[in-house]
Amino acid sequence: MKYNIMKNKLSESASEELLKVLKKRFEDNMNRHQDLVWDKIQLKLEANPEKLWSLDEMERTEGEPDVVGYDKKLDEYIFYDCSAESPKGRRSFCYDHEALEKRKENKPNDSALNMAENMGIELLTEEQYRELQKLGKFDTKTSSWIVTPSNIRKLGGALFSDFRYDTVFVYHNGAESYYAARGFRGSLRV
Structure with a gap:
């Protein structure tokens, strides 16, 4: 839907x-x-x-x-x-629909981009994620998918971030990967 x-x-x-x-x-x-x-x-x-x-x-x-x-x-x-950890109801998703379709086995229920679209929100960008971290400490035990530049996505990758050792980290993973501790954070303009 x-x-x-x-x-x-x-x-x-x-x-x-x-x-x-x-x-x-x-x-x-x-x-x-x-x-x-x-x-x-x-x-x-x-x-x-x-x-x-x-x-x-x-x-x-x-x-x-x-x-x-x-x-x-x-x-x-x-x-x-602004939940302390990546939203519980949005974890264990791969990055996007293309990645979801590529998985042959153990497919997650959805992708982060698809769910965000269905919710009417957008994934945080790296800049927005860093802005959020200035307001508190978020994702100290979890991680969150963030908007991935098209050149990285074309090569099969996707970006995610977390906060460890008093530092915001941006990492990469295959877009089709998913983990119980990785979700996504959204933004909405009203």
Whole structure:
């Protein structure tokens, strides 16, 4: 099932519940968004129900989405998955659909890029992943697929990152590989 703007809408009660969760996380983590005001963010979310649905998918898969910035030029709030470890509901996936198709045995249930597309979100880039790590320590026991440049992907590889020894590491692996401790983190603009 691909992301569908018409079908992907929360009920009123589910929307209210998610907004409460997001507001509490926002208030509990002001270091991630010091100059932002929740009421403005909530208005933007209420005006974009398909984005609220995507945030619910991030929450449902244990990504703990939170606001990490604001793009003044585009008037968009930026959300990242801020769970301490790679989201539990998004682990054990290979990188993309092509890699999934190449696996002959022991295929994972999905790929990171496919699931992200179905959720209406994007994988973090290396730059975004490094920005996230400035807000706390993430992926100290897990790792997360990140957007892979096309020249690396054409050769069969894919990139992932984690945080060890007080350092952000970027590694490579075959795109068809998957591990119980590797998932992916997403970003969403509202």
